[in-house]
Amino acid sequence: MLIGKKLCVLISLLVNVLLLSKYGVYGNEHVLPLAADKIVLVTGGSSGIGRGAAEYLVQSCAAEVHIVARAAQQLQTVKDALQGLNTSCQHKTKVFVHPTDLSNVSQVNELFETTLADVPIDFAVLCAGITGFLGNLIDTPDEIFRNVHDAVNNNFYATALALRGVLRIMAEQESGSIVVISSDNGVSSSPGGSFYGASKAALINLVKSVAVEVAGYGIRVNGIAPGLINTPITWNQARYPALQPYQCLSEENTTLTADYTCDEPECVCPNLSREDYYNIEPISEIVASWPIQRIGEPRDIATMIMFLLDERLSSFITGQIISIDGGLTAEP
Known part of the structure; x- marks a missing residue:
């Protein structure tokens, strides 16, 4: 009964957010849109959940959206795509892109201490992350433990560095709100993906701990634990079990292939079609077993x-982790 009530509350909240984004608070069109005049930082914004969040923020009339990711060319593509999205806003959102390796301390310090030093960040959405090695710990080769581009470094360490940079800016302002993207794999056990699950579980503890640390500065920190979402990182998980370099999808045929690989830690591969997606094992079986039998979309998270x-x-609300997974974690 308690779980059912929680689900009803979450569904109600999501419906309200959708209505609010269109009509303003309580249906009053004169109330400012959700992100109006806000300056927002989005890490991992070149694809997937991060890009979906950036799109939603632009459509919600943010004053500035700063997007951080490794791939400079892809960032420029995203910037071009976002420029014309807020046609219904009173002003045009300024979109800035900052190619940065968030696992590199020097680059992160340069980003926050120089590039963004005078940028009063109101909101931050920390989405950067990778799948990394998928396989049982007993079979994990030595190379994975030495690979600085794998999940633990990119999902936890890089996010913690970015979070520190954002907090230092917001602490001076004595205000701010941050959302960190974790994963349902961090909420429950993750057999075959222990490195990935452990890195996401670490983020959950980070969110809860830091939220208490900075509450006195007027800063709120919360997290979201998505289930399977229609993003490139999900398509890469579909090729389980995986080895380095990351196996991607055929650009020409939009099918899984062992011939097309990506050595970059932020491995963004061409997507499968939605029809092909449901034929991939074991994902098709997983989706069929959910209370809501579909894959999530980036907008569900946004x-x-x-x-x-x-x-x-x-x-x-602060220090909380919200699961968005089609009801998966609500099941006994």
């Missing part, structure tokens, strides 16, 4: 991100 960011909607 609406909750907006709810958690906005002070008008969630000012009494």
